[in-house]
Amino acid sequence: MNDYILAIDVGGTNTVFGLVSKDGKIFAEASIPTHAERTAVDLFKRIATEIKKDIFQIEEGKLLAVGVGAPNANFYSGKVENPPNLGWGTVDLVKILKDQFHVPAWITNDANASALGELLFGAGKDFKNFIVVTLGTGLGSGVVVDGELLYGSNGFAGEMGHMCIDFHGRKCTCGKRGCLEGYVSATGLVRTVAELMGKRITASKLRSVPYDAITSELVYNYALEGDPIALEAFEYTAHLLGVSCANVAMLTAPEAFIFCGGLANASELLFEQTKKYMEMHLIENFRGQIKILPSGMDNNPAVLGAAALAWMEINR
């Protein structure tokens, strides 16, 4: 067995981790409840206990480093700073990891980890300039420039989800107005459905479902059946995502956008239309050049992303 990274993806509900080789093979993998109300030390102590179990079989000297993807994780400071879904406050996560695992450790946020995963193991392998957009409950992004992740001066670059698309627009959970993730995300899609039910008089199966029970999966299934509100909700989502991709593209000139996360599974409703709107909002010398692609990581992209982070750093 080759050398490996312990790669950890910290989620609000579950934390997934595995041992990942340099070529992106996951040797062993497990998931435990995060227990968001407990401390960070508690979580990583439990992971340290888990990886002593038989399925992991860590051999002396084979574990080279730890890579972690976590909300609000700052690559530069090594700290997780007040993550919205975890009761950790601000903690020095890299120190906790080194204390627990006795190897070098790096951390970054989930979307940045995804971008590094695509760069090393996924759909970004053939590109030096691309942008990963994670379309889940919210919208995250990671920007790769000349083969390197763009961290920027504060370590938090790539917050496409909070770029303002309409400053008279929807209230966002961050306190601002008109943030892209209030429109282009699983929750944004549901908000669009609600607005459209008010604006339009067309019949829709969605009118018989309480707001709280509408999910992006339901909207997707109804759209495939031809429901007009569901179809228009996807078109509107693609429109705003297309405008935003054009905006980001004219600033950074990428070769491709890579869409991942749950909502990106609705590819037949989202990819072509987003591309159409992106092209409409590009100036001439950017048109016809930029690809829109699905993730190239089949299983466990979040764990592979965290692994990619550590592999990139350890090979410098």
Added chain:
Amino acid sequence: MNDYILAIDVGGTNTVFGLVSKDGKIFAEASIPTHAERTAVDLFKRIATEIKKDIFQIEEGKLLAVGVGAPNANFYSGKVENPPNLGWGTVDLVKILKDQFHVPAWITNDANASALGELLFGAGKDFKNFIVVTLGTGLGSGVVVDGELLYGSNGFAGEMGHMCIDFHGRKCTCGKRGCLEGYVSATGLVRTVAELMGKRITASKLRSVPYDAITSELVYNYALEGDPIALEAFEYTAHLLGVSCANVAMLTAPEAFIFCGGLANASELLFEQTKKYMEMHLIENFRGQIKILPSGMDNNPAVLGAAALAWMEINR
């Protein structure tokens, strides 16, 4: 006399050029009409003739390279591609320069040249991550990431002026709708004045001036006198610029924005207000960090920018 670069800034009306040393001193300088309807070869032949004159005194072997800032100039291809204000079509400018001056040559667009000028000789000297915004007839920008200009995959990165701020908004000269430069530029300011004269019923000296005669300087002077329409036009400009700076900042996490160009001279009406709106549109972990600064190049920033381009390349 030290070694120097022949630095050339090609404008729609005049072309300015000079000899610039490594520390940003301009030894000799001249300006000739561009004659936009003639060819590129014609222009650079005339410059070659000019620099044989006494004031330039080019000594054998002292001219190391040529750097050119020109509209639609592509650093990668060495070509100028259909510049909107010049009748050149697409020309291989680097080849023309090498044929004419027999030294290495590099080209880029005006805003990128400005960014490199600030990086080497101006307000960007102390930063590794910043964005230069040129506020003239239009709006250009150049993005510096980790001490390097961001060209992106096609060489055209940094087109902040055509990022869409309102997709139901004003028609832009590029054919699209709602581009930032339709609002935040000398012409954009005048368009805002016209819109506000329609929307408001307040008295204003601007109501007695034909649209064609309203300039950004006039609006600036009236604003200083307290004219309500002129003041509101500047506030609106600052608002949209602030939102856009926040958007760009959350993507690239710069240390500073540097505003240059004619409209940036209205600093007392633009800088503080832009900063206020930028802060309002940033998420928490970006607030209170990003400076808004005037250009640090006192004389001839365009020529210094073109020189910076060549100095950076020749020193690689």
